[in-house]
Amino acid sequence: MSGIARNIESILSTLPQGVEMVAVSKFHPVEALREAYDAGQRLFGESRQQELLQKAPLMPDDVRWHFIGHLQTNKVRSIIDKVAMIESVDTERLLRVIDDEAWRAGLKANVLMQVHVAREETKFGFLPEELVAFFAEGRHEAYTAVNFRGIMGMASNTDDIDRVRRDFEAIAACRRSILATAPGLTGFDIVSMGMSHDYPLAIECGANLVRIGTAIFGEREY
Numbered sequence: 001m002s003g004i005a006r007n008i009e010s011i012l013s014t015l016p017q018g019v020e021m022v023a024v025s026k027f028h029p030v031e032a033l034r035e036a037y038d039a040g041q042r043l044f045g046e047s048r049q050q051e052l053l054q055k056a057p058l059m060p061d062d063v064r065w066h067f068i069g070h071l072q073t074n075k076v077r078s079i080i081d082k083v084a085m086i087e088s089v090d091t092e093r094l095l096r097v098i099d100d101e102a103w104r105a106g107l108k109a110n111v112l113m114q115v116h117v118a119r120e121e122t123k124f125g126f127l128p129e130e131l132v133a134f135f136a137e138g139r140h141e142a143y144t145a146v147n148f149r150g151i152m153g154m155a156s157n158t159d160d161i162d163r164v165r166r167d168f169e170a171i172a173a174c175r176r177s178i179l180a181t182a183p184g185l186t187g188f189d190i191v192s193m194g195m196s197h198d199y200p201l202a203i204e205c206g207a208n209l210v211r212i213g214t215a216i217f218g219e220r221e222y
């Protein structure tokens with residue numbers, strides 16, 4: 001068994017039922033993805049449009065791709081029919097373009113709204129209160145070619161476990177607040193949080209989708 005297959009097997013054995021794993025394959029060669037595929041992995045995450053477009057045709061058709069990085073509006077058209085989900089919707093402007101391009105392509109785009117709670121890690125994402133207001137005011141109803149599937153977030157990159165736990169709890173609480181203020185919203189079920197170093201804690205705090213790269217594929221070479 002390959003190292004990648006072993007890593008996948010040992011991570012999966014720790015995931016409770018109902019928690020799905022995105023194999024974050026950014027910066028890793030297609031051969032590594034193929035090893036993961038042969039170990040049964042079908043869900044992969046990429047963070048750069050160019051890389052996704054290069055890899056997707058080289059992998060079998062039953063691979064599902066999640067886009068997890070900052071997405072520029074002018075790149076949406078090229079990936080809209082290649083990805084099963086865009087996890088990183090961080091502005092209404094981007095959402096508008098996703099909606100337009102999905103409509104144009106005759107499909108419904110599955111999206112997660114990225115919420116920003118971490119200290120300094122990334123500048124991307126909505127503040128929790130912005131996101132709650134967006135749904136409470138019914139602004140989401142204007143996006144008819146979009147399926148709002150849940151939220152995505154990251155915790156602060158720190159050894160301070162209490163801080164990390166608070167961040168994850170804030171992300172999960174944001175989803176509950178949205179559901180409470182927008183009762184018509186259905187299928188808003190996904191809480192995507194947790195990476196290689198913090199996913200067990202994320203799951204404790206309510207994650208049902210984890211995004212794991214290094215623990216599967218090893219360190220990235222940028």
Ligand SMILES: *Cc1c(COP(=O)(O)O)cnc(C)c1O
Pocket residue numbers: 024026047068069194195196197211212213214215
């Ligand atoms: C790279 C990346 C991950 C995976 O990080 P690892 O620490 O390698 O597990 C998860 N989520 C996002 C948004 C990423 O960009």
